[in-house]
Amino acid sequence: MTYISNLSHPSNLKRVAELYKVNIDKLKKYISEDYKTDPKYRFYKGTHMESHLYEGIQAGEFYDKLENVLESQKNAFKISIALGYDLISKDDDSFSQYWHPNIGNTAVFDNPVAINRKADIRKKLIPEICSMELADKLKYPSSGYKLRAITGFKIYIYHREHALGDSSAIIPKIIRDNKHVINFLMTSNKCVFHYIAYHTRSDPKKDYWIIQALVKEAFNRYCSYKGYSYSTKLFRNFKPIDLLQLDEMEDCFKLSISVYTMDVESGKIKCIRPSDKKYERLYILSHENHALYISNLDMLQSKYQCPKCEMIFVSSDKLKNHKKNQCELANIESYPAEPTICRPPQTTIKSMLTKYSIKNFDHYIDHFIVYDFEAILKPTGIQHGESTIFTNEHIPVSVSVADSLSGNVRCFVNAEPNDLLKDMFNYIEESDLFAVIGTENIKSVIKNPSYMCSATSDLKMLDISNYVPAGTSYEKYLSTYLGECECNDKIRCVCGLAKGLFPYEHIKSFDVLNPTSLPSKSDFNSDFRETTIGNAVYERVRFVWKHYEMKKVKDLLIWYNNLDVVPFINAIEAQRELFKRFDLDMFPDRVSLPGISEKVMYQTCFNELQHPSKVPAKAFRFSAKRMSGYKHQDVDAKPYSRYGFSRSSQ
Structure with a gap:
């Protein structure tokens, strides 16, 4: 660090430019009073991650800015990208919405992508993004919007500690006993230089105990390449080499360095940093930030690959025979000898049962929670486009929650929608129905564009309308799985199978729920549906008001809302039993009726398949x-x- 009291002096400017190796004109620009940072760019740096936000940019700037950010990284990292975009109304071009980049909703990748070398940026990351249809990654509030443009993005950089030095990790026995792996002890964080010195040593014996002088020569050569001045202090205090710095090591020593890891339990070898440079090859085994030298990769992997056609052999003798007599560098396409049946993937629970050969186990999820919102119709009269008028706005005013475990039902009424949600989830948490978790890893399934499912690793929120044919009403759903109401007196029926009644269009504001008298018969009429209720129906409303001792219109709303969830549980259980005949759990297996039907199809379409007869044909x-x-x-x-x-x- 250098302290200079007067940076405007030309000699001081020149000294700082030389110290930090920047252009003096560029330095003048950044320290001038007129200079301002890019208003379209915001940067955040934390302990283990950093983020770069760009908004209001053109489509052609995306890849350039992304590459500039990634190229500036010095160590190996993982990256996630979220998109920001403008939506425009299909009815009114002047009405638009901007959606800010959010890793939970508009992530380009399902999981962060690891970058272990600079070549991964141009050859792996950017080509993968180019091959995507980014518009499919976006969320829409309703089907009345379309995409105008992607105008922003946010880059999340997660720092990784993958330096190759003197780690305190204990090398497992499976690695220590392998004669094709050499471990240099006490290298003072210069194990990579030890392996380079050992690998490039011309002595045929290659005694890896007597190479300290060669290590210093290699380190001196690297310092010259980086423009450092070699010193004993620098040599002793040198920090470990990060995976991303191996790019410089390759160009400095003209070596193609590939890094592998070993699964200690299975002994399998995996390449985490391949190298495509045309230099002499050097192989390194990484174990918990400690590097080891691989003297023979083929022997370590127990796989022998032909350098010409890339075929794999289990022994060196078979590889020699192949190279001598058969290798012709031909593309060979293989097909299964017998036809196989395509089957959809299993759920996590069923795949675990199959993996560990567990049979006769009840894998069905026992209990679930149902909820239903009711809303008031607030008049708006907003002109939207030339031919559309928004007459009313739906404002959530109540929610009923019931669970299949206890059978209890609870209804909450609140004028503020946010407070209504808080009441709902506080009740669920206090009742120990499940642990309310965060939304950092939330995923959504969107179609047409409506939410079919929102889920985390522990919770899934579904819409029952996706499990029934289109246009099916709630009343029809109950009658299908629970049957019709069999009460002789429909007016005084209390079985709970019939749909309730509520004056929707009469409730224009939250204050209308406070009157202590039953709304009039005309208040239950619907101008939207052009329907009126008869005397018998209104007589039933009067019976309900008296039978349940209602004091306010709010009580009628609670009764109506609860009727939408109590019989709902029994109907869902009956529908789930239908699919249990096919060994399917309706909610975990799929998020819609077509998806469940597809699984049923794969289970039944081959049951009555008739194979061709093998009886000899008649002679003639x-x-x-x-x-x-x-x-x-x-x-x-x-x-x-x-x-x-x-x-x-x-």
């Missing part, structure tokens, strides 16, 4: 006259066949 006879004619033709043809022409050509 040539007629004697035709057989005689064939014999005469053969006799006549023999004299001419020796001369290579037929009688017709003669």
Whole structure:
């Protein structure tokens, strides 16, 4: 660090420019009073991650800015990208919305992508993004919007500690006992330089205990490449080499360095940093930030690859025979000998049961929670476009929650939608129905564009309308799985199978729920549906008001809302039993009725498949006259066949 009191002096400017190796004109620009940072760019740096936010940019700037950020990284990292975009109304071009980049909703990748070398940026990351249809990654509030442009993005950089030095990790026995792996002890964080010195040593014996002088030569060469001045202090205090710095090591020593890891339990080898440079190859084994030298990769992997056609052999003898007699560098396409049945993937629970051969186990999820919101219709009269008027706005005013474990039901009424949600989830948490978790890893399934499912690793929120045919009403759903109401007196029915009644269009504000008298018969009419209720129906409303001792219109709303969830649980359980016959759990297996139907199809379409019969065909006879004619033709043809022409050509 250098302290300079007057940076405006030309000599001081020159000194700082030389110290930090920057252009003096560029330095003047950044320290001038008129200079301002890019208003479209915001940067945040934390302990283990950093983020770069760009907003209001053109489409062509995305890849340039992304590459600039990634190229500035010095150590190995993982990256996630979220998109920001403008939506425009299909009815009114002047009405638009901007959605800020959010890793939970508009992530380009499902999981962060690891970058272990600079070449991964241009050859792996950017080509993968280019091949995507980024518009499919976006969320829409409703089907009335379309995409105008992607105008922003946010880059999340997660720092990784993958330096190759003197780690305190204990090397497992499976690695220590392998004669194809060499471990240099006490290298003072310069194990990579030890392996380079050992690998490039011309001595055929290669005694890896007597190479300290070669290590210093290699380190001196690297310092010259980086522009450092070699010193004993620098050599002793040198920090470990990070995976991303191996790019510089390759160019400095003209070596192609590939890094591998070993699964201690299975002994399998995996390449985490391949190298495509055309230098002499050097292989390193990384174990918990400690590097080891691989003397023979083929022997370590127990796999022998032909350098010409890339075929894999299990022994060196088979590889030699192949290279000597058979290698022709031909693309060989293989097909299964027997036809296989395509089957959809199993759920996590069923795959675990299959993996560990567990049978006769109840894998069904026992309990679930149902909820239903009711809303008031607030008049708006907002003109939206030339031909559309928003007459009312739906504002959530109540929610009923019931669970299949206890069968209890609870209804909350609140004028503020946010407070309504808080009441709902506080009740769920206090009742120990499940642990309310965060939304950092939330995923959504969107179609048309509506939310079919929102889920985390421990919670899934579904819409029952996706499990029934289109246009099915709640009343029809209950009658299908629970049957019709069998009460003789429909007016005084309390079985709970019938749909409730509520004056929707009469409730214009939250204050209308406070009156202590039953709304009039005309208040239950619907101008939207152009329907009116009869005397018998209104008589039932009067019975409900008196039977349940209602004091306010709010009590009628609670009764109506609870009727939408109490019988709902029984109907869902009946529908789940239908799919249990096919060994399917309706909610975990799929998020819609077509998805469940597809799984049923794969289970049943091959049950009555008839294989071709292997019974020999019936024998038949040539007629004697035709057989005689064939014999005469053969006799006549023999004299001419020796001369290579037929009688017709003669």
